[in-house]
Amino acid sequence: MNKIIAFTDGASKGNPGLGGWGAVIVDGDDVTETGGAEKKTTNNRMEMMAALSAMEYCQKKKKDLIIYTDSSYLVNGITKWVLGWQKKGWKTMSGGEVLNRDLWEKLSAITKVREVNFKVVAGHVGIPGNERADRIASDLAEGKEVELYKGVLHDYKINVMDFKTDPVAVASKEIRKIKKTSGKAFSYLSMVKGDIKTHKTWAECEERVKGVAGAKFRKSFSPEDEKEIIESWREGKK
Secondary structure: OOEEEEEEEEEEEEOOEEEEEEEEEEEOOEEEEEEEEEEEEOHHHHHHHHHHHHHHHOOOOOOEEEEEEOOHHHHHHHHHHHHHHHHOOOEOOOOOEOOOHHHHHHHHHHHHHOOEEEEEOOOOOOOHHHHHHHHHHHHHHOOOOOOOOEEEHHHOOOOOOOOOOHHHHHHHHHHHHHHHHOOOOOEEEEEEOOEEEEEOOHHHHHHHHOOOOOOEEEEEOOHHHHHHHHHHHHOOOO
8 A cells, every 4th residue: 555544533521621643554564653742732633643753754755644633723724825825924813823833834844745535524423543643642631541553464463454334424414514504503703803702692782793893703503513603703704
């Protein structure tokens, strides 16, 4: 197999809070697990650390690299947003500092010298590699000792090359997209002059943004959707 496949994931207990990251890297017949922890961090930062670990591992290898991740923030950031940030001097569209700039610079530097193919998968749908990366990240975030595997694929107890659940992952992702555009609201969000607030009712949100130039507002459909909107607004992209 003339390619390297990596599954990466991050976790944090609080945002910010205790965090951990994990990666499962399959290089031909070899499997290498990597992981680490930070005392005060965010989930997004841990997602980035996991991907960076896989990319650094593969940096000197002349093989295609595919990274499977459940972080849209990571994939959008490195494939779309980072070029705009660099042109603006690492400022968001609203003029604020780009979060996690140090890691974006490291990730970007690697992608300039080698091609990395990022694929978004739905988390917690039974994809073995993703589940193992998540377990490493979560356990490390909780301060648990984790035995990281390094050895041959044949002896690896996880069927990491099982991709038959991918259609399930895709279906799950599409369902979440549909839910984001229809159904009962979880919350309403507004941003006025860079200040983001959440509201329980549309009336509260409308009162804050009505007649205010440049104000933004969105309806969220789940805690995850709310978080994604807030993060994208902070990065100045939606």
